[in-house]
Amino acid sequence: MGAQVNSLPGVGAEIVGVNLARELSTEEFGQVRAAYAEHGIIFFRDQSISEEQHIAFARRWAPIDINRFLTAHPKHPEIAVLTKEADQQENIGGAWHTDHSYDQIPAMGSILVARELPPAGGNTVFASMYRAYEALAEDMKRRLAGLRAVHSARHIFGKGAEYGKARGGRIGNADAAEHLVDSVHPVVITHPLSGKKALYVNSAYTIRIEGMPEAESQNLLAELFAHCVRPEFSHEFVWRPGSIAMWDNRSTWHWAKNDYHGHRREMHRITLAGEALSPGE
């Protein structure tokens, strides 16, 4: 029968009719891959996969890109464990971002499996950077053509960064963040899988537009960040036991809502290696 792809409003598609606990056929994998390229995020429901099956599914897509700042699974270093305990206040990923844009070769995507959910809340909101780009005014598109932006991890994961301090032992490796060389990527990319244009700046890691006076750069980024989070480009995903989300870091943003104090939430994330990004043409 194969996979059925149901588009969602805002961004993303739900994939029905596949069982990720077994190896997908070439046809099924092709359908899922095409939906991922087209929609930027795909969701699966009612799955029951082990850590080993999570890793096997990830490896079908690309080599695994181990995150240096998150807590690794004790038995499977390929998996980052994102936990908020019942007595903790801060969650992980609780502001708009896209994973690894601070890397010279940014990650392709991430596969997030729900392992323990609060009774209510803890949704994740996703936004489409394809749609954000398409909706820009033509003069803004012309202004952005050829621009490049600088991305950094130091202010988030580096020594003394508030984000890391507030999350104590759940975020580590401040030395690695201090030594990371800031990356520079096109502000508008041609997406390597879909060939579509996408905005590639994000409010967590993009710190300035290369070669632009600081005030002008900050104003332009603020305008773009406000535009990217317009509700019509986004979808709030309600997790259920057995839910899996797989997003493309080059064409989406996401943030995890922190509205479930007093309850535990544990998610397992595998990040997939990507490729150098080409400018939108």
Ligand code: SIN
């Ligand atoms: C993340 O930012 O990768 C985590 C998202 C979530 O826990 O919902």
